[in-house]
Amino acid sequence: MTILFFFLCVSFLLAAGGGAAYSDEELKAYIVFVDIPPPVSAYDSGDYNSLLKNVAGTLEIEEDDAASRVIHSYRNVMTGFSAMLTEREVAALSKVDWFVRAVRSSVYRPLTTHTPRFLGLRHRTHSVWNITDMGEGVIIGILDTGITPGHPSFDDHGIPPPPAKWKGRCDFGNASLTKQFCNNKLIGVRSLVNYDRSRHRSTVSPIDTGGHGTHTASTAGGAFVKHANVYGLARGLAAGVAPHAHVAMYKVCTDDGCQGYDVLAGMDAAVEDGVDVLSISLAGEPTPFYDEPVAIGGFHAMSRGIFVSCAAGNSGPYPSTVSNDAPWLLTVAASTMDRSFSATVKLGDGRQFRGQSLYQPRGFSPKKKYPLVLLDGRARFCLEGSLDGVNVKGKIVFCDRGGNPALPLDEVVKQAGGAGIVLPNYDLDGYSTYASPPLAVPGSNIPYADGLKIKAYINSTARPTASIVFSGAVTHVPRSPAITSFSSRGPSQITPGILKPDITGPGVDVLAAWNTEKFYVISGTSMSCPHLSGVAALIKKVHPDWSPAAIKSAIMTTAYVKDNTNKPIPDETNLPADLFALGAGHVKPLKVLDPGLVYDNSPEDYYPYLCGLGYSDHQIRSIVNRKINCSSIKSIREGDLNYPSITVRLPANQKRTVTFTRTVTNVGHSPATYYAKVKVPKFVSAVVVPRSLTFERVNEKKSFKISFKRRGRLGARRPPVIEGQLRWVSPARAVVRSPISIFLK
Numbered sequence: 001m002t003i004l005f006f007f008l009c010v011s012f013l014l015a016a017g018g019g020a021a022y023s024d025e026e027l028k029a030y031i032v033f034v035d036i037p038p039p040v041s042a043y044d045s046g047d048y049n050s051l052l053k054n055v056a057g058t059l060e061i062e063e064d065d066a067a068s069r070v071i072h073s074y075r076n077v078m079t080g081f082s083a084m085l086t087e088r089e090v091a092a093l094s095k096v097d098w099f100v101r102a103v104r105s106s107v108y109r110p111l112t113t114h115t116p117r118f119l120g121l122r123h124r125t126h127s128v129w130n131i132t133d134m135g136e137g138v139i140i141g142i143l144d145t146g147i148t149p150g151h152p153s154f155d156d157h158g159i160p161p162p163p164a165k166w167k168g169r170c171d172f173g174n175a176s177l178t179k180q181f182c183n184n185k186l187i188g189v190r191s192l193v194n195y196d197r198s199r200h201r202s203t204v205s206p207i208d209t210g211g212h213g214t215h216t217a218s219t220a221g222g223a224f225v226k227h228a229n230v231y232g233l234a235r236g237l238a239a240g241v242a243p244h245a246h247v248a249m250y251k252v253c254t255d256d257g258c259q260g261y262d263v264l265a266g267m268d269a270a271v272e273d274g275v276d277v278l279s280i281s282l283a284g285e286p287t288p289f290y291d292e293p294v295a296i297g298g299f300h301a302m303s304r305g306i307f308v309s310c311a312a313g314n315s316g317p318y319p320s321t322v323s324n325d326a327p328w329l330l331t332v333a334a335s336t337m338d339r340s341f342s343a344t345v346k347l348g349d350g351r352q353f354r355g356q357s358l359y360q361p362r363g364f365s366p367k368k369k370y371p372l373v374l375l376d377g378r379a380r381f382c383l384e385g386s387l388d389g390v391n392v393k394g395k396i397v398f399c400d401r402g403g404n405p406a407l408p409l410d411e412v413v414k415q416a417g418g419a420g421i422v423l424p425n426y427d428l429d430g431y432s433t434y435a436s437p438p439l440a441v442p443g444s445n446i447p448y449a450d451g452l453k454i455k456a457y458i459n460s461t462a463r464p465t466a467s468i469v470f471s472g473a474v475t476h477v478p479r480s481p482a483i484t485s486f487s488s489r490g491p492s493q494i495t496p497g498i499l500k501p502d503i504t505g506p507g508v509d510v511l512a513a514w515n516t517e518k519f520y521v522i523s524g525t526s527m528s529c530p531h532l533s534g535v536a537a538l539i540k541k542v543h544p545d546w547s548p549a550a551i552k553s554a555i556m557t558t559a560y561v562k563d564n565t566n567k568p569i570p571d572e573t574n575l576p577a578d579l580f581a582l583g584a585g586h587v588k589p590l591k592v593l594d595p596g597l598v599y600d601n602s603p604e605d606y607y608p609y610l611c612g613l614g615y616s617d618h619q620i621r622s623i624v625n626r627k628i629n630c631s632s633i634k635s636i637r638e639g640d641l642n643y644p645s646i647t648v649r650l651p652a653n654q655k656r657t658v659t660f661t662r663t664v665t666n667v668g669h670s671p672a673t674y675y676a677k678v679k680v681p682k683f684v685s686a687v688v689v690p691r692s693l694t695f696e697r698v699n700e701k702k703s704f705k706i707s708f709k710r711r712g713r714l715g716a717r718r719p720p721v722i723e724g725q726l727r728w729v730s731p732a733r734a735v736v737r738s739p740i741s742i743f744l745k
């Protein structure tokens with residue numbers, strides 16, 4: 001799995017590479033599903049050890065050896081254990097009567113002052129914080145790299161003790177740290193990595209080594225901290241989305257990534273401890289749900305009423321890269337806020353290009369014109385060593401992207417004595433630029449297209465010059481929010497009939513708590529996910545009886561789809577983002593508490609969906625943790641799941657009408673009448689029956705049908721996918737919006 005934090009991603013990916021050839025005698029980590037109920041009464045780690053010991057003969061190993069193989073046992077999110085086994089041993093184990101399946105444990109990677117106002121949480125008249133008590137009493141569990149003890153974002157001033165249902169513990173593995181820093185804000189801290197199998201405890205402290213976990217935890221539930229800033233910028237009152245919620249950190253990642261068996265153990269512990277929301281800023285490769293710890297653990301968490309919010313992944317803008325895409329999880333894309341750490345490049349001919357830089361040098365005169373150079377060969381890309389012997393002193397260097405750099409380009413310019421850098425991004429990143437990580441010299445990260453214009457200027461002039469104007473953190477940047485280039489895209493590889501990602505939230509240059517430096521700015525779907533976790537905590541506070549599906553529906557159907565210039569939210573190309581980038585739109589906390597209607601689902605509603613995916617009974621059992629017989633369950637198509645978005649396939653040979661049934665539950669005013677307004681492009685027709693729904697009571701359910709049909713013969717120039725929307729409108733009260741994605745191929 002990947003920690004979805006953008007600039008570290010590269011090194012994590014390098015660590016993930018290296019497909020060494022394994023022999024079948026090599027010990028590898030497996031997650032083993034056993035029969036339900038399991039052949040032991042209490043299933044703590046010791047019992048699975050003795051279970052393995054009993055079959056040592058079958059495995060052809062010593063009893064003592066067998067007894068030391070178990071890593072974790074799982075009793076909440078699945079029935080079974082993880083263990084170090086060879087391929088040969090797994091083959092032998094598969095003949096034992098309690099064995100169901102074994103899966104190789106995958107590796108996951110870990111992928112503000114401004115966000116609360118941007119999200120409207122501090123709006124004066126209908127303050128969401130006012131209505132929700134800032135999430136007081138709600139417990140947010142976070143699976144991540146650990147937490148920084150004593151950070152002011154986890155101060156518990158004004159926060160009451162956790163509710164009685166809380167069974168977790170806060171333990172830094174050091175009595176004085178625990179005494180000093182566990183409090184009513186930070187109620188849970190546990191490490192599940194590097195488990196010592198003989199002593200049943202982790203050998204690694206839960207203290208955050210990088211800062212990723214501290215950042216995500218403070219984004220979801222951080223307390224108010226005055227004068228928060230980074231390098232003196234963006235100074236202000238910092239707070240998480242739910243500043244009065246309780247926070248519980250489950251450390252499941254080390255600097256080497258996150259082992260699937262530890263992620264599963266973290267979810268198992270969080271469910272048992274009694275968290276209300278789980279925030280998961282990690283991802284692996286797209287994987288069938290029955291082999292994927294977050295999907296498996298998330299199913300059980302959802303069954304217990306826990307809302308699970310996950311990062312969509314940082315593998316965009318390539319299509320079909322979205323991870324954490326099970327329909328019982330919220331899958332969160334990343335977009336910009338309306339803030340920029342401004343660094344404008346002014347050319348000698350007077351033209352200006354807006355860029356970004358977290359490093360805002362003092363004493364860099366905006367008036368002074370520096371020679372602007374673009375060199376040849378390797379020096380064009382500012383590769384390590386390429387500027388040796390080149391006189392760039394007092395010059396601003398334009399560094400092109402390419403050539404696989406080993407050292408950051410700004411470092412190379414710094415070492416060569418350059419006065420500054422102009423750094424375009426890659427073609428693929430379009431207009432997505434990032435302020436962080438900070439540049440080593442005065443400079444600006446600019447869009448690719450602007451880089452082309454600046455290169456043409458350099459080429460056209462005998463003495464090209466430039467200056468850089470630093471204006472600090474500026475807000476109200478037009479065309480915000482915008483989906484950022486790294487945000488993973490649909491359609492889902494695993495369940496293409498469910499639109500993923502579900503929603504977007506702030507994930508670019510997010511300021512939150514960090515490690516040694518108190519606050520830091522980073523980007524990733526790791527950053528957008530905890531914003532949605534915090535929003536879910538606020539909803540839980542006001543609507544403790546809503547199911548995870550109802551909360552997700554409220555978030556999705558109230559999302560907005562226009563940017564701050566009233567145009568469709570763009571992606572990195574500055575063109576309207578498609579549904580595979582945007583999902584239902586951008587979260588709007590002012591609306592989520594009162595969505596009018598919700599598309600609800602019970603845990604059992606997913607069984608026919610899983611059968612419909614063609615999974616075997618054993619595979620489904622791994623997910624739902626109970627015996628399932630698909631021959632006695634009427635399976636459904638993906639599009640039949642009562643989901644808040646709609647995906648339909650109308651290939652050329654599909655002449656018939658495709659009809660889905662949806663059921664909405666009234667969670668708003670009553671009596672109330674809603675009218676259907678459906679909009680699809682001319683290539684298809686869409687009909688809703690009935691045209692209106694009247695509710696007499698709260699919690700009343702009503703069903704409707706929506707039918708799609710191709711209109712006549714479509715020319716060869718039809719697009720492969722088209723988009724529409726269904727809105728249920730209760731005049732002057734509520735609009736319940738579902739995006740519609742239509743595949744014509």
Ligand SMILES: *[C@@H]1O[C@H](CO)[C@@H](O)[C@H](O)[C@H]1NC(C)=O
Nearest residue numbers: 124127129130131132133134
């Ligand atoms: C919400 O706002 C109202 C009016 O401004 C105030 O009386 C009330 O105390 C506030 N509630 C909370 C929980 O802050």
Ligand SMILES: *[C@@H]1O[C@H](CO)[C@@H](O)[C@H](O)[C@H]1NC(C)=O
Nearest residue numbers: 374452455456457458459460
């Ligand atoms: C620079 O100008 C020359 C001649 O005008 C042209 O051939 C070349 O393609 C230009 N290069 C760039 C990068 O614009």
Ligand SMILES: *[C@@H]1O[C@H](CO)[C@@H](O)[C@H](O)[C@H]1NC(C)=O
Nearest residue numbers: 617627628629630631632633
């Ligand atoms: C599954 O259900 C079918 C139809 O009801 C039945 O014939 C079959 O025996 C069941 N299989 C199992 C393993 O229970």
